[in-house]
Amino acid sequence: MVAQLAQGIDAFALPIHFDRDRLASDARQLDTLARRPQPGPYHAGEWAGVAIHASGGVQTPNPGFPSLVSYAFTAEADSAPYLKEILESLRFVLQVVRVLWLPVGGKIRSHVDFDTNFQFGLVRLHIPMQTNPDVEFLIGGRRVTMNVGELWYGDFSKPHEVMNRGNQNRLHAVVDVEINDALLAMMPAEYIDMQSQFGPVSMHRPRYAKQDDLATFECRFHIPGSILPLLRHGKLADMIKGASAMLRREGGALCLYVDGGRHCRLIRVDESEFTIVGMPSGCFFRIERAAGVAHRVVLIVRGVQEDLVAARVGVMRGERIAQREIDLGPLMAG
Structure with missing residues (x-):
């Protein structure tokens, strides 16, 4: 199955659906964990989260950076067994995965994530775990409605912002993945063609056999x-x-x-x-x-x-x- 460009070219749901009740159970367990404020000057500290998959399996509030050790699941991933099961089932190359909370009244002001694009080789996916109809999520100036149990791609290299105007905390798993064939197979061909017009698409590259020199x-x-x-x-x-x-x-x-x-x-x-x-x-x-x-x-x-x-x-x-x-x-x- 391939995603459809239903909500425009800045964001769309991938053709996978997850169990809403099991995600809700994970959300309740995750709610007991200590959370760290996320980096960036575009919020007042209320946007916070916990890493599920990170460099060396160690907690970090940051997206990916060069490291001495490979990515691995953190101990906190055990508090979200269904989410971990989902991530292990995806045939994607995982980098940092964070579960992020935006409380009632919380706001993330407009900003860009410069390193999330096809040329850099990294895209950011969202799995909503808890949300409400009054969350205003704008990507490229267009409101995007993401529902629990869906898997969403967004072009976060474009300006985006979030305001939680509802009466329930917003809880999303934010999944950074390298581009590979499995990911591209779920995306509309016309969207991939459009992205390739900006320059060469950077695909995940396997290890070279020769290492003795x-x-x-x-x-x-x-x-x-x-x-x-x-x-x-x-x-x-x-x-x-x-x-x-x-x-x-x-x-x-x-x-x-x-x-x-x-x-x-x-x-x-x-x-x-x-x-x-x-x-x-x-x-x-x-x-x-x-x-x-x-x-x-x-x-x-x-x-x-x-x-x-x-x-x-x-x-x-x-x-x-x-x-x-x-x-x-x-x-x-x-």
């Missing part, structure tokens, strides 16, 4: 402050100066060090290309070698604005760039 990629380079907010948590004002970086083989993996500390692992997906653990496939390294020595590092970034400082706080400045190739040299062997 990782030491030849070891090197040092500099990450400019203009791109650092994409790769690192922290105060944006502190990242303007950029950071020193180093690639080092550790066992069967290539590890990225930033300012002397272990930051994340890379996954080799081609002879010279590496995706980043914790990130979708639209952000990756290309490392060129000569005579068995790395001599150039390029970071390829698809589908994000040039001003990443503004983008990290939900503000879109400038057009989305289909693909940027950022030369991180000069460099030295590691």
